[in-house]
Amino acid sequence: MNKLFLALAILLPVLAIGQKKEKPAPKVYNLIIGGYTNAQGGKGITVYRFYAETGRTAYLGEIEAQNPTYLTVSPDGKFVYASSETREGSVSAFSFDYVSGSLKFINKQLTAGANPVHVTIDKDAKNVVASNYGGTMSVLPVNKDGSLGPASQTIKGEGKGAHPQRQTGPHIHSLTFSPDEKYALYADLGADKITIAKYKANKVPAISPEDEVVEKVKPGSGPRHMEFSPNGKFLYLVNELGGTINAYSYSKGKLNLVDSLNMSAPEFTGNAGADIHLTPDGRFLYASNRGTANELLAYAVDPVSGKLTYLQRYPTPTEPRNFVIEPGGRFLILAAQKGNLVQIYKIDKGNGALVAQNNAISIAAPTVLKLVSAE
Template identity: 65%
Template sequence: MNKLFISLSILLLPAVVMAQKKDKLATPKVYDLLIGGYTNPDGNVGISVYRFYAETGRTSFLSEVKTASPTFICVSPDRKFVYSVNAIPDGSVSAFSFDYNTGLLKFINKQPSVGRNPAHITIDKEAKNVIVSNYGNGTLSVLPINKDGSLAPATQTIIGEGTSINPQRQAGPHIHSAIFSPDEKHVLYADLGTDKISIAKYKAGKVPALTPEDVAVEKVKPGSGPRIFDFSPDGRFLYLINEMGATVNCYSYEKGKIKFIDSVGLASPGFTGSSSAADVHLTPDGRFLYATNRGTANELVVYSVDQATGKLTNVIRYPTGKEPRNFVIDPSGNFLMLASQLSDSVQIYKIDKLTGILIPINSMISIPTPTVLKLVSAE
């Protein structure tokens, strides 16, 4: 009997191992939803954490931590730390420890962002550095991360240069965001003030970490105001949303080089109001792209993506709350969560994966002036 048991165990072992691997690759069902935004004495105090249940789309409040105007945040790959910009004139960056089981955030330290009014922050996969985009005076700063998760002072600051055609908004550089290439060998950053995408080589362990590429700049149509990016899941295409022009540009991407393919407008035909594009994301399968447009448009626009060419075709547009900003799509591709800054709310939609169409569900978070959302697995 013992021999039979041992033999069966040996035969079943590969199946057990495969099951364990599948479980590790399974999409989480429970998340922490982190919400940041502009702070004020009568409302938002900093970063709030909600539990998000991916089977139902329901949420529940967990915790909050005080910090000044965390309008953009990022989370370390191991989920143990959260970093936020402090979008104030004397810009800074804050570090927090994070318990994803309870949703509890604890302040660790703060460093100058070496710029004014920082608008964006991102972290590399090795958690070596955060890169901060300072909108106010157009600088890009690299801040190393210490072993305890705290931030060290900036080791590199790139100063943007130039102007563009809009004297009110483009009299100088305004770096709005930066994104790592899929292999993290490059960083691309968008300068709204100069209508440029800049490309730099990235080496996490070196100082300075960023060095300009041979062809370091890609210009966009004057007056477009490039704002923020997203890569297609396979890394072949890069999508840029232009705030002032309210357009989405599509580029091919390969080894630190981009090539313009096409551009589509966000506003509906005949629209005569004001537009101010804000955010762009693709679904996990890369079949659909979503983009937000503020101003008097206040819309979330859906496009289908040609998988061969990367080109976009409009599917449908949805009215939203006032000032739709950042949004997130959960890793399963089933839900989209949208922060409407001036409506003081986060709306949750169910995604039809076949059509890209959104279905609002009866689950809304009321929270003052939200501008950024991040989903973190709580499992």
């Protein structure tokens, strides 16, 4: 008996050391805001401090940039990359001091396509990928100092869709990496498809067209943005033109449609689905709908099937675009472009309900938000 107790006394501390404790979400963030800088727009990229325990904000500063309508942040939080949505598309690199919230321009590179509307970076910070609404997608290598090299690969989209005005040719709208980053999935709004290709960060070209898989969506849907569930088993897609959400099961580069829902009320026409995100625990999904709807929709997620159950729709300021969910699951922060506001919502973790807070940020034409730990 004494030997058993002795064995347990030795083993239990070892087991305790082996257990991984979940790191708590930060209490303080930097909220980075991008948007349009035309006559009705702002100066460029603006940074606020965001306090996750209260939802309060404080202005830190801004830097000039041309139409930085989409942003991505390096995994270590030290660099910000901004797409410039212009006819001669480009991506700019900035160093970022997460303590002070200050940005400094490093360099920029052309995206080999017009109007880049989405930009993302892989987890090893090897490449930034820009999706051009003009129909191409470019891979930009990231140097050790955070600067960008010239495009190492450019992919030209192919095909068209059913919409007579919006789908006369390809419009690549976003790229999402699979959770293991072995695959790159990119949504083509103009050709009604998701293309799935193998991805190797250290290889040139990084995105392999060999053995690519194409997942077609309902004609006229216009796929826009995607997000994987936290467990990586499901992928959710918001369709801009059709105003619908598709839910897929996912495994090793293959998608299987399990659900599709209409975002709008039966009497509404003129859908304009914009963005889609899940809470960190994967229990709730939210999507923004523009057009004349101007709303956020909330859904419950079935953890086994991945299917969605509609919960509630919430009115928003005009033209809700991109939004972020604070990593602790406490707040949802929304950019409303034509409302010239960044609206903050408190999330009820029990039922997913949203409550608008009374401390919206007034800012011209915001379109994209990123949260970076300030701790």
